[in-house]
Amino acid sequence: MTNALVIAGKEIQEGVRNRWVLATTLLLAALALTLTFLGSAPTGSVGVRALDVVIVSLSSLTIFLLPLIGLLIAHDAIVGEMERGTMLLLLSYPVGRWQVLIGKFVGHLAILAFATVIGYGAAAAALAATGVSIDAESWVAFASMIGSSVLLGAAFVSVGYLISALVRDRGTAAGIAIGIWLLLVLIFDMALLGLLAVDQGRVITAPVVEALLLLNPADIYRLLNLTASDNVSMFAGMAGLADNLSLGRNVLLLALGTWVAVPLGLAAVAFSRREL
Amino acid sequence: MTATVTLEGVVKRYGPVEAVRGVTFTLPAGEIVALVGHNGAGKTTLLKLMLGLIRPTSGDVRVLDENPSAGEFAARKRLGYLPENVAFNASLTGREVLAFYARLKRQPVSGIASLLDRVGLSGASGRRIGTYSKGMRQRLGLAQALLGAPRILLLDEPTTGLDPALRLTFYEIVRELRDQGATVVLCSHALTELEERAERVIIMNRGLMVANGTLDELRHLTQLPTRIRLHLAAKPTALPDWLRSMNYRRFNGHVVELDASPGKKMELLRWAAASADTVDDIDVVPPTLDELYVHFLRSQEAAP
Numbered sequence: 339m340t341n342a343l344v345i346a347g348k349e350i351q352e353g354v355r356n357r358w359v360l361a362t363t364l365l366l367a368a369l370a371l372t373l374t375f376l377g378s379a380p381t382g383s384v385g386v387r388a389l390d391v392v393i394v395s396l397s398s399l400t401i402f403l404l405p406l407i408g409l410l411i412a413h414d415a416i417v418g419e420m421e422r423g424t425m426l427l428l429l430s431y432p433v434g435r436w437q438v439l440i441g442k443f444v445g446h447l448a449i450l451a452f453a454t455v456i457g458y459g460a461a462a463a464a465l466a467a468t469g470v471s472i473d474a475e476s477w478v479a480f481a482s483m484i485g486s487s488v489l490l491g492a493a494f495v496s497v498g499y500l501i502s503a504l505v506r507d508r509g510t511a512a513g514i515a516i517g518i519w520l521l522l523v524l525i526f527d528m529a530l531l532g533l534l535a536v537d538q539g540r541v542i543t544a545p546v547v548e549a550l551l552l553l554n555p556a557d558i559y560r561l562l563n564l565t566a567s568d569n570v571s572m573f574a575g576m577a578g579l580a581d582n583l584s585l586g587r588n589v590l591l592l593a594l595g596t597w598v599a600v601p602l603g604l605a606a607v608a609f610s611r612r613e614l
Numbered sequence: 615m616t617a618t619v620t621l622e623g624v625v626k627r628y629g630p631v632e633a634v635r636g637v638t639f640t641l642p643a644g645e646i647v648a649l650v651g652h653n654g655a656g657k658t659t660l661l662k663l664m665l666g667l668i669r670p671t672s673g674d675v676r677v678l679d680e681n682p683s684a685g686e687f688a689a690r691k692r693l694g695y696l697p698e699n700v701a702f703n704a705s706l707t708g709r710e711v712l713a714f715y716a717r718l719k720r721q722p723v724s725g726i727a728s729l730l731d732r733v734g735l736s737g738a739s740g741r742r743i744g745t746y747s748k749g750m751r752q753r754l755g756l757a758q759a760l761l762g763a764p765r766i767l768l769l770d771e772p773t774t775g776l777d778p779a780l781r782l783t784f785y786e787i788v789r790e791l792r793d794q795g796a797t798v799v800l801c802s803h804a805l806t807e808l809e810e811r812a813e814r815v816i817i818m819n820r821g822l823m824v825a826n827g828t829l830d831e832l833r834h835l836t837q838l839p840t841r842i843r844l845h846l847a848a849k850p851t852a853l854p855d856w857l858r859s860m861n862y863r864r865f866n867g868h869v870v871e872l873d874a875s876p877g878k879k880m881e882l883l884r885w886a887a888a889s890a891d892t893v894d895d896i897d898v899v900p901p902t903l904d905e906l907y908v909h910f911l912r913s914q915e916a917a918p
Contacts, residue, residue: 344717348706355705355742423701427758430665430695431718432687613628614667 341433342441349445353411359449362407366457369399374461388465389476393483396458397563400483401556404454404491405519411446412498413515416609418508426614435610439499443492443602450491458484486562489594493555494519496601503608526554548585555597562590618643618766618797619664624673626659633659635821636673641797641814643765646788648808649801650907651818657801658698660818661768664799665695678765691719694764698771698801700755704744708735708754711743712761721762732787733757734780748775756784760791767791767798773807785811809903817910824914829903836909838901839873844886845895846870854889 353359373395416439419425428438462480466472498515505511530550534542542550551557585593619641626634634656641647649657662668663675666682675682678689702711712726730739733753743751752775759767767788773781788798788811802808808815815832817825825832844857846868853870863871874882879898886893901909 341718344714348703348714351710352703352705423697423699424703426667426697427695427700427702427755428718429667430690430693430697431715432690433718434685434687614662 339437341437342444345433345438345441346443346445346448349442350448353445353449358411359452362449362453363456366403366453367460369403370396370458370461371464373399374465388470389462389472389480392461392465393476393479394564396461397483397487397560400487400490401559402523404450404487405494405523405556407453408446408450408491408494409498409501409515409519411449412495413502413511414508415442415446415499416502416605416612417505417511418502420614421508429614436606439602439606439609443495443499446495447488447492450495451488454484454487454491458487483563486559486591486594489591489598490555490559493594493597493601496598496605499605500601500608503605503612522554523556527557552585552593555594558590558594558597561585562587562594616643617641618678619799620674620676621660621663622674624660624663624670624675626656626663626668627671632821634663634670637818637821637823639816639823639826641799643797644792644795645813646792646798646800646811647814647816648805648812648903649799649816649818650803650805650808650903652911654820655818656821657818658770659821661695661770661799661801664766664768665693666690691762692765694759694761694767694769696755696759696767696769696772698774700751702743702751702754705742707740707742708746708750709739711754712739712757715758716761719762726757726761729757729760732760732783734783749777749780752776753780756787760787763794763796764791765796767796768801769799770801771803772800773802773804781807805903805907815903815906817907819911819914822914824910825906829906832906832910833901834876836901836906837876838905838909839875840879840901841899842872842874842879842882842886843897843899844870844872844893845897847892847894854885854892856885857889 350359370392374392416425419428429435458480497518501511501514501518505514530547534547551561617640621640622638624634624637625632637656637660649660651657659668663670664677664682666675666677666684669683678692680686680689682689706714708730709726712730713723716723716726727736727739730736733756735750735753735757738746738750743754746754752772756769756772759769769788773784776784788800792798800808800812809829812829814828815825816823825835827835846853848868857870857872860872865871872882883896883898886896
């Protein structure tokens, strides 16, 4: 385990040095602050629960951005080090390949969590500083939004490792990563909508739709946050959906956790079989 | 002498390509071994097998009484490796990278300052590796290979990019480790450099081991002629009789070179020493590692 931590430490050190941490934190903070103050304009200030509005806008931002950031840090992790020749030396040390992978995962996750907590936290802090009253329930919803955002990022970091462990060169890894992002974040929902429109509810019933949504971590995240509390789902316009949803919160968390663990496990297997 | 590395009937296949074909050798502790061969002869594959980075298709590899690819890492703590074209993360400093590798080998990070000093990098240790020259990166590679007093040192093209002064320091370090009982494997193309330093030479060609022995043993095996160079007196009246019957080459008027087979060498030298009026000076050049290498490769090509 010490080895994994040593490697995690080096990943964080590298992330700090090559400005990854700074760039992602600033990006998330800037977008979060913009959304917080511009996004609250339409609701006015008449007794609306300001933080819940922020949760809705930030979750929509997360769905696009965190998968992209996760894939960007992860797709290079294995194939990039192999191409640069640093992996050969690293693996000649007394470290297991799975330790390398876990170490990188912990390091990248720490970078992602730091950027999300600081970036989004800045928005909440700024909101609180303006003197808006925020109740405990909203704070809990906000904290769980940040937690699930990190989990979503982790899922895409895992997927990124799997790509990185399978392909032969970095260019391919980058291409596939962008493709996966487009597929899961943009195309999947549109395709599902199209399918539903064509099908008119004949074959694809509500449970089938729910099962299909579990195939996409971005949708699991959406369900998890936009239906989390009554207030949030009302603002998100998903109150109707929230009432009909049969999947409990724990099932959704478990599904998202599976999206972290399974690609990571597969990446470990692919990496351990890879010839140097 | 205890063996540190043992290979037995090792075969490594990459798809249809046989990178290593049935190689067997034993390396004792406290010896400098030169592993020579063309590009693609299987040298790097052998190193990777000893490191346990790849598994042999068949055969047995044992390093410090351990199977290196079995996932046991006790042996690797006592092993230093310098890959060909060593690469480091460009955004970290030399000291940070060395500290990272020291932690992985469970070595005290406090020891790295003296190591950096030893390879002449203490001045640049706080700079990003991205700013390093090729030679500086090679020195850092050497420093990481020396972490934790290794019992086996596997060095792939260690002196490329090193300036002559550092090259000497490098061989001093290697000799020091050898004296402490380490096995040092040097893979290189710079055969003249290895000739004076290696106690044992292993020649690889297309995955086969074609020779394994001390330089003297190899010379004896090949029966290659020793070159005797005679510097003739400024104005020789005539070549001595014994010389005229020989097959000789003449350079710039007063230098004559002869090829002496091992059996004839002493006889020729006695004759040359006796002709004091015509011969001013004698140079004896035994077959170099270069010549032995070429000879072994040719004789292997000839045999199907």
